Amino acid sequence: MTLEPVGADQAAILAKLHAASFDQPWTAADIAGLLDGPGGYGLAARDEAGAAVGFILARAIAGEAEILTLAVAPSHRRQGVARALVEAAAGVAASLAAESLFLEVAADNAAAIGLYRAAGFAEVGRRRGYYAKAADAAIDALVMRLDLNRTPA
């Protein structure tokens, strides 16, 4: 597996990966707009054949960075792909002078919460009913933060 920066020209491939991971997929135009927007950047993980098997989109502005989305192809999960993407995105954020990396994750997304805790993120807030799952149900969002100034363990 290799990681490399990804630009808006790859947005259609990223949208396919996103659609395989989320109930409410983002379009290629959504993804291209974020990559081309202020502070936006992306990283893709590729297999030996060069196919994208996961990606992360993030944004770093004015000393703060945010993970916008993260998806790994179902066939490539539990192999450390997301962990590598999060660590690389944190490194880019730090290089862009961000001091914190934030994200929002659905409170029922145990896989992602486990991943972020393992990567050093701490819960710093909760938005009640942030994700609408169905007409009569909503799920809280956890707000998590990684301190990019931390001394490595």
Ligand SMILES: CC(C)(COP(=O)(O)OP(=O)(O)OC[C@H]1O[C@@H](n2cnc3c(N)ncnc32)[C@H](O)[C@@H]1OP(=O)(O)O)[C@@H](O)C(=O)NCCC(=O)NCCS
């Ligand atoms: C969440 C997601 C990105 C994890 O990707 P992944 O490449 O499988 O994750 P990794 O292999 O790097 O896992 C790293 C750690 O995260 C935790 N983790 C990952 N998947 C997990 C699961 N299903 N259950 C519990 N913990 C999990 C574990 O601590 C894992 O370390 P371990 O394998 O040594 O136990 C992937 O499941 C996915 O794309 N899900 C759908 C989209 C999504 O929820 N994105 C995040 C939105 S905020």
